[in-house]
Amino acid sequence: MRVTDQILNATARRAGVPVNMSLVDYLNKNSNSLEDIFGEDKTVNPVGKKNCEKLEKAAEELAQNVQAFLEEGQDSMFARAKESGSSEEIQKQVEKLLEHYNSTMKNLKSGDSSMDYYYRKMLQDVAGENSEALKTAGITIKKDGTLSLDKDKLKEADLDSLEKLFGPSGTFSDKVAFLGEQIADSARANGLSYSGKYNSSGNSYGLPGNKYEFWA
Helix, strand or coil: CCHHHHHHHHHHHHHCCCCCCCCHHHHHCCCCCHHHHHCCCCCCCCCHHHHHHHHHHHHHHHHHHHHHCCCCCCCCCHHHHHHHCCCCHHHHHHHHHEEEEEEEEHHCCCCHHHHHHHHHHHHHHHHHHHHHHHHHEEEEECCCCCCCCHHHHHCCCCHHHHHHHHHHCCHHHHHHHHHHHHHHHHHHHHHHHHHCCCCCCCCCCCCCCCCCCCCC
């Protein structure tokens, strides 16, 4: 099940990011052709389309996974952890988050378009601005932008610090969730260009208005 528009819009508002710019508006504002945004000209290419589908799947799983950290109320993951006195559920969710984050990063790295580079940089920036907090949870940023986990250190992390980093009061999960959905939409559009079915009349993909000025 995909993240709904309602969830995405709420996440975007919390993170302070734009959601309503169409792909065509983005193209008109930032580039002269589809080649600028998607890379070299793409005719029917089943291999390229398959790579886009892999990226779309990884990014959607990332967006879906991180939503668990953003739940609020008595039945939220953090509320359950406080009631039980155990952070085991959170630890497992962090492991899944890193799995999907790293899968998304690796798929972006294998891409050849400027948008693949752009989104890879945005994910790296989000991790970078939270690097110290991530370290307290046993998470370090590798040279290739992926994240590595020290499970023992994660187990030692106190619940309050985990909630501050991953919970709705922080920005890490908000931004990762939003980027995950944006990456999935971009991959979907790119896949259409590979299959020769992209409609230049435009569908709304919610791409950012200005490169490297993503967070308002």
